[in-house]
Amino acid sequence: MHEEIARRRTFAIISHPDAGKTTLTEKLLLFGGGIRAAGAVKSNKITRTTTSDFMEIEKQRGISVSTAVMTFEYDGKLINILDTPGHKDFSEDTYRTLSAVDSVILVVDSVKGVEEQTERLMQVCRMRKTPVMIFVNKLDREGKQAFELADELEEKLEIAVRPLTWPIGSGSSFKGVYNLHEQNINLFRSGKDVIEDEEDRLYIDSLEDERLDQRLGSGLSARLREEVDLIEGVYDPFQTEDYLEARVAPLFFGSALNNFGVRELLDSFVGISPAPGKRGTATREVAPEETSFSGFIFKIHANLDPNHRDRIAFLRVCSGRFQKDRQFRHVRLGKTIRFNMLYGFMARKKNTIDEAYPGDVIGLYDRGDLKIGDTLTEKEDLQFEGIPNFSPEIFREVVVTDPMRSKQLNKGLTHLIEEGLAQLFIQDKGRRKIVGTVGELQFQVIQYRLENEYGASCSFRPLPYVRACWITSESKSAMDEFMQYHFRQIAYDLEDNPVYFAESDWMLRSKMEGNPEIRFHFSSELDSEMSQYELGAMHSGRK
Ligand code: G4P
Helix, strand or coil, X not given: CHHHHHXXXXXXXXXXXXXXXXXXXXXXXXXXXXXXXCHHHHCHHHHHHHCCCCCHHHHHHCCCCCCCEEEEEECCEEEEEECCCCCHHHHHHHHHHHCCCCEEEXXXXXXXXXXXXXXXXXXXXXXXXXXXXXXXXXXXXXXXXXXXXXXHHHHXXXXXXXXXXXXXXXXXXXXXXXXXXXXXXXXXXXXXXXXXXXXXXXXXXXXXCHHHHHXXXXXXXXXXXXXXXXXHHHCCCCCHHHHHCCCEEEEEECECCCCECHHHHHHHHHHHCCCCCCEEECCCEECCCCXXXXXXXXXXXECCCCCCCCEEEEEEEEECCXXXXXXXXXCCCCEEXXXXXXXXXXXXXXXXXXXXXXXXXXEEEECCCCCCCCEEECXXXXXXXXXXXXXXXXXXXXXXXXXXXXXXXXXXXXXXXXXXXXXXXXXXXXXXXXXXXXXXXHHHHHHHHHHHHHCCCEEEEECCCCEEEEEEECCHHHHHHHHHHCHHHEEECCCCCEEEEECCHHHHHHHHHHCCCEEEECECCCCCHHHHHHHHHHHCCCC
């Protein structure tokens, strides 16, 4: 058991769209033997339609809407990559996936630097103290200078960085990367679509080695010596604990498309990234070595096969062993539940497995019992934290367009909400349904999927709100009074918790100041760090 836990590495690759997340994932899989042919890698259009994209809609839109799991072995480690959608409209999905990983690789485009989505994703990592490695990609293009990029990363992502590799030239003069730790140089050859050859590597004992000048030319080799001197002078020596405690992000440079600098990243990753660790629940911390099983659901895929209404729930194992055919406790429903089919995701194919260990992500065939955030255990009543709903930003009322098919509409909406595509709020004893999302695109996805998967249709009436806050109070009379006075702006979430809709941040702030007995929460996990953080972020005008 201890060995199995120690060899697992579960992480996500995150980036602003187009920075190269898909390409890097493919190259990592290539190293792990998860895929063989270079041909499959060359065109990432293939990836987009066959690898991690389960739903038809993704093929159409060309963006990764769902999260999938890819497992491979490398250097004795069992690596689980959790794919995340890059599009910001689906960032809630990404945030939930980040609750299921032990570390993160952040990809940044060297030409564009830190982009909007990079900053948002990094905020979530900082909040959760997730260890992060940064891969600066597309060094084969004329991009920003490496020092300039390192400073930008520190400033905008609010984390110290420590280069572990360093680029030699860039764009048309890109010659390779220098591995600061191993003191060797990986020479660049463009268009590498297979695992690199040893002959591309130049081992040197010191930067004074004459072969450096022969291979790089005197200009670039002099500059490398100077820059390495500067790095060693400016940055503190790299300490693994600083990375594991999320204080420092090791920095790598390369070109995913050319499979360049990827081996350095992967080798460091398997060397220092964290194995599955302790996880917080509402009552206590759970250690992976505990013999009793526990885990939580962070993702649901519905209707993978349109002919069968099947759903796969993705479960992260947190402690003990998950075995098929055993009875587990479904904490929310307070009943026992058994699964006779577990899916693993080795070599990018869904295959059935018999058991899973902490760190693993498995797919469970679900008949409608499971929801995002559910905890399963062996017997104890635990509730894992960190999988809340966040305040949506766009709100629309559901308008029934075909009353004859309202039953299908309700069923479809319920299923899509359970999948985490959007949030549903109820007003007027269920007569009024309000859908809340973080992006426009989700409304289109909902309409498309309702039509294609449920034969139902609806339209959406825009509402003037910008934020939903869960409200609580110690004082029942204060709560009653607030609810009565603001009854038009109050709705209930599916757990029957009251939610206040605000028309502007200014309005919300004035309500908060005017009603000190009411607590406003920005996530459904009412006392979580998240709500405090979001509040701070909003007050400082960042949100
Ligand atoms: P994403 O998942 O983060 O959205 O990015 P993805 O890997 O799909 O890469 C986005 C684009 O950037 C792709 O080009 C990809 O080929 C390109 N790219 C990735 N890594 C590198 C790199 O190291 N160097 C250069 N020059 N380009 C890179 P595309 O034109 O959108 O797609 P395709 O037509 O090439 O498949």
